[in-house]
Amino acid sequence: MTRFKQAEYTGENRCTPCTVINVLISIFLSLVIGFFSQIIGGVAFILFLAAIYFRGYLIPGTPKLTKKYLPVFVLRAFGKEIESPPTGLESNSDPAQNQSSNNAIDNPEQFFYRHNVVAPCDSSDDLCLTESFSSVWKDEIRALPDCTAHDAAIAFQLSDSNLRLIETNSGVALKNEKGSIGEWPSRSAFEVDIAAAKALDGFVPDWWSRTGDERGWLLSSLRLFTPICPHENGPASMEEDMIETCCSTQDRLKVVCEQNNEVLFEHRL
Structure with a gap:
């Protein structure tokens, strides 16, 4: 299973805020699909989670967008803020x-x-x-x-x-x-x-x-x-x-x- 993972964005390198955002997006998309078909919506949700688990994200470009635009207070909440240097x-x-x-x-x-x-x-x-x-x-x-x-x-x-x-x-x-x-x-x-x-x-x-x-x-x-x-x-x-x-x-x-x-x-x- 490990060989299928994208090491750059999973494991110790996984960005928790990215994961949370992508899971929320997955839930939203699954609910939209589930509105038309509950079975397909459920299958889609499982596939979305698998993509996040193996790739680290669902939406392409999420890691780069997160690094550029995610507010500092969100990073701080997840313990991902870059530490200040000793002075x-x-x-x-x-x-x-x-x-x-x-x-x-x-x-x-x-x-x-x-x-x-x-x-x-x-x-x-x-x-x-x-x-x-x-x-x-x-x-x-x-x-x-x-x-x-x-x-x-x-x-x-x-x-x-x-x-x-x-x-x-x-x-x-x-x-x-x-x-x-x-x-x-x-x-x-x-x-x-x-x-x-x-x-x-x-x-x-x-x-x-x-x-x-x-x-x-x-x-x-x-x-x-x-x-x-x-x-x-x-x-x-x-x-x-x-x-x-x-x-x-x-x-x-x-x-x-x-x-x-x-x-x-x-x-x-």
């Missing part, structure tokens, strides 16, 4: 440092521009790292050890008690007894944030008065400008690709280390 530091383990800042950040790029971290590029209508900040950040990246939870505690000013760095399916996570402190798409992204936090300390006077969420947002945004990758000191490059699941597709912008292909920054378009 980095989420919150500080010290509640006192999680109070709202007096100077809220509306736009990371404007914030970095005000603090001489980025400036207009010479050769394009975009923003680039300033020479002064790029130099400091590169020095911090080059000086990185194989970073541990202890290094993160120092760089992010966290309590070192019960702080753990663990590997996850989507990268690495920093946790303590209260839960998650942050998640990164790779160890390189985690280490780049540690270096950036040290570098920003000399450019942003109120850096350590910012909440963990604010610093995490800024560090994650700054990773888009990563000048070199940890340890290998190789270049980071920007790429665009597409994430595709059984039920949806989504364009993605990412920054990766060219030598080991580790993701530093990821944004869903």
